[in-house]
């Protein structure tokens with residue numbers, strides 16, 4: 284009956300995820316036009332540690348995007 288599904292239609296958005304280092308939530312930009320699977324580094328605004336952002340749009344056939352954050356491989360000094 285309802286047509287609440289149009290809620291899913293977005294192209295540029297941000298998701299709010301906790302930093303794997305400091306736990307502070309921050310907005311991570313999702314650019315759906317930049318590829319179905321993306322991996323890129325981004326520095327946390329709170330602790331300045333490098334995080335790896337993963338985007339995967341191939342998992343959800345309904346057009347949803349899976350986003351998760353990992354700690355970048357630290358090079359021990």
Ligand SMILES: [Zn+2]
Pocket residue numbers: 302303304305306307327328329330331332
């Ligand atoms: Zn952080």
